[in-house]
Amino acid sequence: MALTESPELAPGANPRPPASPESHSTPLSERLTGFLTNQQTILLLVLIGMVVVFSILNPIFFSLDVFGNVLLDWGPVALIAVAETFVIISGGIDLSVGATLGFSGVIAAYAMQAMTAAGMGDSITILCGTLVAAATGMFVGFVNSLLINRLHLVPFIATLATLGAAGGMSIVLTGGAPVGDGPQSAIDLSVPWLGPLSWPLIVVIVVVIIAGLFLHKARFGRYTYAIGSNPFAALAAGINVKRHLTKIYVLSGLLSGLAGMFLYIRLGSGAPTSGVGDELDAIAAVVIGGVALAGGIGRMSGTVLGSLILATVTSGLIIIGVEPNWKQVVVAILIAAAVSLQALRANGKRS
Amino acid sequence: MTDTSAPLYEVRNISKSYGSVIALDNASLAVRAGEVVGLVGDNGAGKSTLVKALAGAHRPDSGQIFLDGIERHWASPHEALQAGVETLYQESSLAPHLSVSANVFLGREIVSPGLLGKLGFLAQKKMDAEAHADLERVGIAVPASNRPVSQLSGGQRQAVAIGRTVSWARKVIILDEPTNHLGARQSKEVLQVIRAAKAKGLGVIFISHTLPHILEVTDRIVVLRLGKIVKDAPTSDFDVDTLLGTITGLLV
Ligand SMILES: Nc1ncnc2c1ncn2[C@@H]1O[C@H](COP(=O)(O)OP(=O)(O)OP(=O)(O)O)[C@@H](O)[C@H]1O
Ligand SMILES: [Mg+2]
Numbered sequence: 001m002a003l004t005e006s007p008e009l010a011p012g013a014n015p016r017p018p019a020s021p022e023s024h025s026t027p028l029s030e031r032l033t034g035f036l037t038n039q040q041t042i043l044l045l046v047l048i049g050m051v052v053v054f055s056i057l058n059p060i061f062f063s064l065d066v067f068g069n070v071l072l073d074w075g076p077v078a079l080i081a082v083a084e085t086f087v088i089i090s091g092g093i094d095l096s097v098g099a100t101l102g103f104s105g106v107i108a109a110y111a112m113q114a115m116t117a118a119g120m121g122d123s124i125t126i127l128c129g130t131l132v133a134a135a136t137g138m139f140v141g142f143v144n145s146l147l148i149n150r151l152h153l154v155p156f157i158a159t160l161a162t163l164g165a166a167g168g169m170s171i172v173l174t175g176g177a178p179v180g181d182g183p184q185s186a187i188d189l190s191v192p193w194l195g196p197l198s199w200p201l202i203v204v205i206v207v208v209i210i211a212g213l214f215l216h217k218a219r220f221g222r223y224t225y226a227i228g229s230n231p232f233a234a235l236a237a238g239i240n241v242k243r244h245l246t247k248i249y250v251l252s253g254l255l256s257g258l259a260g261m262f263l264y265i266r267l268g269s270g271a272p273t274s275g276v277g278d279e280l281d282a283i284a285a286v287v288i289g290g291v292a293l294a295g296g297i298g299r300m301s302g303t304v305l306g307s308l309i310l311a312t313v314t315s316g317l318i319i320i321g322v323e324p325n326w327k328q329v330v331v332a333i334l335i336a337a338a339v340s341l342q343a344l345r346a347n348g349k350r351s
Numbered sequence: 352m353t354d355t356s357a358p359l360y361e362v363r364n365i366s367k368s369y370g371s372v373i374a375l376d377n378a379s380l381a382v383r384a385g386e387v388v389g390l391v392g393d394n395g396a397g398k399s400t401l402v403k404a405l406a407g408a409h410r411p412d413s414g415q416i417f418l419d420g421i422e423r424h425w426a427s428p429h430e431a432l433q434a435g436v437e438t439l440y441q442e443s444s445l446a447p448h449l450s451v452s453a454n455v456f457l458g459r460e461i462v463s464p465g466l467l468g469k470l471g472f473l474a475q476k477k478m479d480a481e482a483h484a485d486l487e488r489v490g491i492a493v494p495a496s497n498r499p500v501s502q503l504s505g506g507q508r509q510a511v512a513i514g515r516t517v518s519w520a521r522k523v524i525i526l527d528e529p530t531n532h533l534g535a536r537q538s539k540e541v542l543q544v545i546r547a548a549k550a551k552g553l554g555v556i557f558i559s560h561t562l563p564h565i566l567e568v569t570d571r572i573v574v575l576r577l578g579k580i581v582k583d584a585p586t587s588d589f590d591v592d593t594l595l596g597t598i599t600g601l602l603v
Contacts, residue, residue: 217475218470222453230443232440233454
């Protein structure tokens with residue numbers, strides 16, 4: 001006789017094991033209530049509610065132009081929020097994403113300035129600039145992974161160090177001024193051609209979708225959750241935890257570098273101060289989206305919605321004429337609400 | 352018994368200290384194919400430390416490890432798993448946020464065919480079904496494959512961990528207090544699982560504080576006290592009283 005699930009052992013659990021995993025499907029009514037209490041659904045309703053309220057308070061808000069601008073604000077934050085999603089689910093944190101964004105933008109700007117001065121075409125220059133930004137970001141991410149894996153610094157301290165180093169180097173290199181004189185047509189790439197979408201935004205959307213697939217459908221994501229859920233379990237299962245963490249921090253740097261290139265294209269120059277403080281926006285977006293700082297929990301769709309809500313609040317408050325610093329207060333309320341909702345749901349599941 | 356055959360898995364003169372605490376002091380142990388060795392000792396005797404050395408989770412300070420007569424230096428649990436040595440650790444080695452099947456297949460996922468598989472995309476349905484079949488075959492509690500482990504009872508979790516260990520083992524199974532969290536009837540099932548593994552020709556190292564279980568299912572008993580092996584003898588040499596006396600050191 002097999003050990004059976006006994007109701008005494010598992011209060012509230014299905015007392016009879018199903019004959020096969022396929023037969024364990026939830027009834028429609030249960031799925032519907034599950035859908036309505038689902039965190040993603042709530043986030044979607046909050047986002048729609050915000051758009052409605054802002055549009056009522058100032059009808060100008062409801063326009064393709066404004067949506068386009070909200071999305072341009074969203075793009076770089078979305079990229080580093082995706083990065084933060086992987087890092088935080090793995091049980092870490094990356095404080096260096098904002099500084100890396102700025103640093104990568106500056107280094108790429110110098111590369112593109114040199115190529116332009118040498119008379120190279122705009123397309124090849126922008127392509128090379130993108131590669132330089134990506135490589136610079138990956139380098140910072142690799143340094144993070146060395147500090148964490150080899151020097152055994154906790155991620156908070158390791159990435160705080162690279163935040164300072166990358167941010168400081170951006171200022172030292174540039175003297176604080178933006179680096180321009182790059183390809184003239186870069187800024188034209190930000191012009192929307194598909195509804196509110198421009199090329200860089202389409203790239204961001206593709207990156208977000210691919211990242212979501214790797215997080216939820218592939219081994220890469222599975223290991224990320226496992227490490228954040230129980231690092232010893234990951235190690236005991238034969239996962240090379242250090243190697244996987246290296247990949248995660250390098251990926252985080254890569255996405256930060258792409259975010260730096262995104263801002264370069266939007267502004268037409270690499271500003272050493274761009275990205276300053278963006279790590280807090282990314283972390284806020286991810287937490288609002290339902291990622292737990294303790295690791296092991298979160299979904300990419302939550303991060304997308306969280307970052308969209310953040311970008312909407314930022315633009316919306318300006319458009320309805322509210323003092324912009326209220327944004328911080330609204331974000332604080334959203335974070336508190338999201339986290340307490342998670343705690344309530346966790347308690348509900350346990351009882 | 353099969354005492355005359357060469358050992359399948361063996362450690363010689365293993366020592367391990369944590370700072371000033373000597374957890375293992377020149378400990379040696381061997382298990383043969385088709386043999387169940389009981390490892391007993393008081394709390395803190397060093398059993399789990401020995402288990403971790405055998406599993407590749409710890410590097411001992413000194414000593415040698417042999418599998419099939421070949422010396423091995425495990426750099427990580429991965430290498431021991433690859434070589435066919437499966438371990439159930441005393442502390443939880445399940446990822447609570449992952450599903451039952453994700454845990455059963457952790458580190459050994461089945462990927463989709465073709466290009467997607469090369470990119471690491473998972474064949475989730477297949478793993479769900481196979482994990483379910485594995486747990487059923489082992490005869491342990493069979494929670495639905497897609498349930499997160501955090502929603503299982505302590506006993507169900509332990510059953511999943513044992514099921515995973517037993518399903519993957521090819522040569523050696525190390526079970527560090529497998530009957531933890533289990534009811535009396537479920538513990539008997541674990542003993543049955545151990546007998547089945549023995550019948551398949553695997554070497555089993557079984558750790559427990561429940562001495563009747565040790566006496567019931569093992570061929571040989573190794574007693575650890577304060578990091579030293581104080582006794583290594585056939586199970587028929589012991590009864591509960593002499594075993595208890597040997598463990599506590601009141602009887603040598
Ligand atoms: N990670 C560690 N750091 C420091 N000391 C440790 C560590 N792990 C174990 N020890 C010490 O090593 C000794 C042996 O511990 P071990 O866990 O091997 O005992 P055990 O025989 O498995 O005990 P139990 O029956 O309680 O599980 C103990 O004194 C313990 O305090
Ligand atoms: Mg122990």
